[in-house]
Amino acid sequence: MEMGGGAAPPQGQQQPPPGAAAEAAAAPRPAAERLNAAVVQQLNLESVKTRALGLDKAISRILGDFDAYARANSSPKWQDVIGQFSMVSMELFNIVEDIKKVSKAFAVYPRNVSAENAAILPVMLSSKLLPEMEAEDNTKREQLLYGITNLPIHTQIEKLKARIDMIGSACEAAEKVIADCRKAYGLASRQGPSLVPTLDKVQAAKIQEQENLLRAAVNFGEGLRMPGDQRQLPSSLPSHLVDVLSFGDNTQNFGDNSGVYSKNTPAFTSNAVNNQGTPIQAPGAQQIGRSAPSPSGVSGTGNFDNASTPPMPYANSPRSSTNMMNTPSPQQQLQQQLQQQQQQRQKMMQVPSQHQQQLHSQQQLRPSSTPGVLGQSTMSQLHDLQGQAQQKLQQLPGQHQMQYSQSLSQHFQNRQMQSMQQNMAQNQLNQGSQLRSHLSQFTGAGNNALLNAAQASPNSQM
C-alpha cells in the first residue's frame, strides 16, 4: 500500500500533507485548513509509511517464494504458507485499524488501491482542490455568507447557526413523515400493516355512492340520458358541432327504449332519398319510434296491402311483389282520378327532397293535399295525419287503429292504387318545386286554410 501519495512533497516531518499544499496556494487560508494536531499525532504518518513498506516487502518476498516453487514445480508446505499468509494479513489489519482510528478526519475513496487507480490516487489524496472546484467552493462560500459578510463575526455565526437549525428542523419533520409513512404502510415492523387508517362508515358510504355514480355514468351512460322534452337542439351549439349539425336538423335521432324499434324499416327505395329523421307519421304505418331516422319516417304511406303486415316492404321485397302482381284492372280507369289524388297525397307525404326543411313544410302541407273526392273516411284520416305530423310524437294506439281502418278501407277500394303508388314512389325525383306545383292544384275551400297555415309555418327553404 503506497502512502507516498499522501505526502505530496515527501516530507519526513509530521506535517499534514494538505497543509503544505495549502500554503503553496495563492489565497491565504484560515488556519482551520490544517489538520488537527491531535489527528496528526495519532495518525503518525511516518510510522504508517514504514509499516506499509515493510508489509510490501514481506508480500513480495512471499510471492518470490511462490515463484520459486512454481518454477521448481514443487509444492510448498501448506502450513508454512498458511503461517506466512496469516502474518501478512495480521500486519495489514493492524495498519488499517490504526488508520481507521483517524479516518474520521478523512474521506477515502477509492477504498482500495488497485492497478487502475494507483496512478491517480496521489492526486486524489491531495486535499488541494482542483482549480474549478476551488472556484466553485469560493462561490458557494460567497453564496452562503451573502448578505452577512459585513456584519460582525458573531452575528455571522448566529445567522449560520439559525440556518443550520432550520435545516435541522426540516430534517426532523421529514424524518417524522417517513416514520409515519412507515407506520402507515407497516414497513417498519415485521408483523405487517397494523396501523391502517380507516374511514368512518358515513364517509365511506358517501364515497361509494359517488363512485358508483361516476363509474356508471362513464361506462354505461347512466344518469346522462335526457328525457324527450329536453332533447331540442339548443340555439347555440358549441363550435365543434356547429358545422356538424345544421339548423333545423330534425335528426334528433334519439334512441328511445330499445324495445320501441318500430317496424318501419326502410322499405321504399324512395325512402333512401327521403330526408333524414323526419318524424313523419306515415299513415297506415304502425308505431314509429319517435323521430326515427329517415327510412322509417315515410314508410307505409299507403301501402295497404295487408293491414296486419308491417308497412314499407322494399320495392323488391316479397311483400311488395304481391302488389306488383296486381295488374291494373279496368277499375283503374274508373278510379283514376282517385288514384291521382292519392298519388299526390303520397308524393306529398313521401317528400324525397334533400332538404329537411322542405320536408318539414311538406309534412305540414301533407294533410292539405287531400282532395275532396276521397270520402269522409279519408278526410278524417287526413285530419289525423295532420295531427300526427304536428305532434311528431309516438302515435297513440287510437290513431293506430285509425290507420288500420283507413288501410282496410283503402284496401277494399283499390289495389292498383297501391301499385301505382309504389311505382310512383320508385320513380320519385321530387324537387320542392314539383311539390309546390302539386300543391297549387288543391284549392279546396276547406284546404285553403290549412294551406295558408302550413305555408306560414316557419320554413326558410320554402
Added chain:
Amino acid sequence: MECVVQGIIETQHVEALETLLQGLCGAPKERVRVHELCLKSGPNLGVVPSEVRLLCDLALPTPTWTVRHVGGAVRGAAAEQICVQVRQVTESKASNNVLRFFYALGYKLDHELLKVGFAFRLQRGAQITVTVTSAYKMPKLHSTDEAVLITPSIQLVEITAPAAADNYNEVVSAVTSLCEHLAPLLHLSKPGVSTGIVPTAAAAAASLMLNSGGKTL
C-alpha cells in the same frame, strides 16, 4: 384489443397523483378535453343495438373526431385471474361529419358526456396511457359550455394499453406493475368493478406533495 383498468381518486389527491405520474413518465402531461357522444344503432341495423362512441377532442385548436367501438371483454378462467380487463376495441380517426354520417346510418344519440383532465403516456413494457379526468354532464343537449360535474369530489383514473391477441399477457403484466406503483394512492380494477378509495391515499399524497415542495431554504 386493449387492456384497461379504472379507478377513482378524490379530487384533493389528484395533484399528488399528477406528481407521481410525472415522475414515472418523464414527459409533460397532455391536456384532455373530450366530448364523448355515445350513439346506439337503430332498428334498421339489426335486432341487437350496437353502440358506437364518437370522441371529439376539444383540447386542440381544431377539434378532431375519433370513432370508437368497444367490444366484448375476454372471458374465461384466465380472465378471472387477472385484475385487468382485456377487451376488443376498434378506434379510428374520422372527419368532422362523422356525426351526420352516423345519424344517416340510423344511429341515435344515447347519451353524451364531457371529460376534462390530463393524460400521461408511459412506456413501461408497453405503451400505457394514464388518463385522469373529471366527467361532466350537459344539462342541455350539446351544451359543453354549461357542463356540470357529475361527481365533484371524485375523478376517474383510467389506464389503457393497446394489446394484440398474442402479446396481451405482457401488456397485462405491465399494466399490473404500474397499478402496484400507484397502489398507495388508488385502487384500480376492471371497469364496472367498484373499488372505493384507498385509506393510505391521504398520507401518500401528503408525502408526495412534500417531496415535490421544493428545496428552497
